[in-house]
Amino acid sequence: MAEKVLMKGNEAIAEAALRAGCRLYFAYPITPQSELIEYMSKMMPKVGGTFVQSESEIAAINMVYGASGCGKRVMTSSSSPGISLKQEGISYIAGASLPAVIVNVVRGGPGLGDIQPAQGDYFQATRGGGHGDYRTIVLAPSTVQEFADMAPLAFDLADKYRIAVLILSDGLIGQMMEPVEFQPAKTDEELEELGRQHESWCMYPNEDEPNHHHHIINSLELDPHVLSDLVLNLEKKYNEIEKNEIRFEEYNISPDNEIVCVAYGTAARITKSAIDELKKEGKSIGLIRPITLWPFPTEEIKKAVHNNVKKVLTLELSLGQMIEDVRLALEGKVPVEFIGRVGGLVFSPEEVKAKIEEIL
């Protein structure tokens, strides 16, 4: 096994992306993700890849669109305000069925907000965010290790489904240092193989007739019947993803649970500490931690909330966004309580413990 290194989340995801074969990266600086763009500026030339600090996040995501249209593994990253600017490009990427990886190191909002960790971008991430009917896969890490592991996963999913994959981290996981172990870097042969998988549709050097190709990377279709078919095809892909790609973690889930918590990312980490404390006092509290926020583990939550569970507690660093999906999953079966913090504040394990005790 490879040795562990102590690294900031933002650097770990950058290193993991390079190892996963990312050779093109376009981004604009913003706190709290700047270590990511800085790491790429330093390391990308060393692996013979392309780093461009773009003039804006709009330009960065459109550079991603262009590079992805050539069938290459490409990534961009930003934090909340920059991700808002990328929504135009993400919608076009969805329309043109292009693979892409986008990292959001979420900070407090709305507007310029602050630079502390937050989870206020859940709606934007899971509801599409830009215009039109589309989905992006959303992965939410809760440790630096998981953040790093999500790079190869995100590229694989993006390639497999020709879809944008959003990694929804936050300022805490981006800035925190933890030991990480990296998967081995892709070899040149593997990268070449990856490059060939998209030749049926991407732009690449041409030949004269009869082997001439005329590949068009495009989201425009003026005939409503044809566009309807295209969007329905996207829906088929989304259904396939919902069937195959749901990821979640169960923590202390048991038939004894009186309360089941639902939390992701940093909020889930804190919830685990509170659950451990309560366990020492003989109280059995379970946690479901969605790892894919879209597709959302609806059935899995329903299953974990068995008949002995009296209440479900959703914990988020927002006014309550994922709670809507939790309520939809439970269809009114049990009351869903909420604890949240906004503005870049984070609840402590003690506060979570107190909230659980209050509703027990």
Add this chain to the structure above:
Amino acid sequence: MEIIATRPKSLTKAQFTYCPGCTHGISHRLVAEAMDELDMRNKMMGVCPVGCSVLAYNFFDCDMAEAAHGRAPALATGMKRARPDMHVFTYQGDGDLLAIGTAEIVHAANRGEHFSVFFVNNAIYGMTGGQMAPTTLPGMKTSTSPYGRDEQDIGYPIRACELLATLEAPYYIERVSLLSPQHVLKAKKAVYKAMKFNKEERGFTFIEFVSTCPTNWGMEPMKAFEWAKENMLPFFKLGVFKDKSVEEEGK
């Protein structure tokens, strides 16, 4: 029988969807002829804009990408960086390049990206039905400047070539017109030159076509040519604004 003119190989057989008398067809043909003459078709990727030429991907017979409004230079940057072994061009209108996409064109030019930009200046938003463009002339009436463009209120037209020529990186910048056969012949030479520099990986090349939009100007095509000669050419002066090959080869 001798064939003296035929469809360039770099154009598909699809019929243009432009209005009768529109100059988009001429500029398409010039770009395609240069691709043929320089044998670039099989190494070429093009980017079409949002504007009347939004369907240009059906006309150029090479791999093509359709950009969001104004973003063609960002796409082209990503494409050229992903495929340095290929060549790239963008084809953009005045609203696309000088309004919504100003940041993208200025910065792509400033980075000296290795692609060619073909810029169609028809002083109007053709596709959306004739609204005011950043190149609409002072006093010119459009559907959103019904009393004529008031430069005191909304500013003067922007000159793309002059603006980009202030930057260090661009390799070749020229403004040509499509308003008469003589002008078209000159334009053909400029397009060829830009494409040749593109093929030779010399840097960023930019050709502006002073064009017409008879439909939205509300003129017969021939009248539109005359009007443009009288009104556009004094403001948008034809000529070479930057040519680094002169310094490189001139010694």
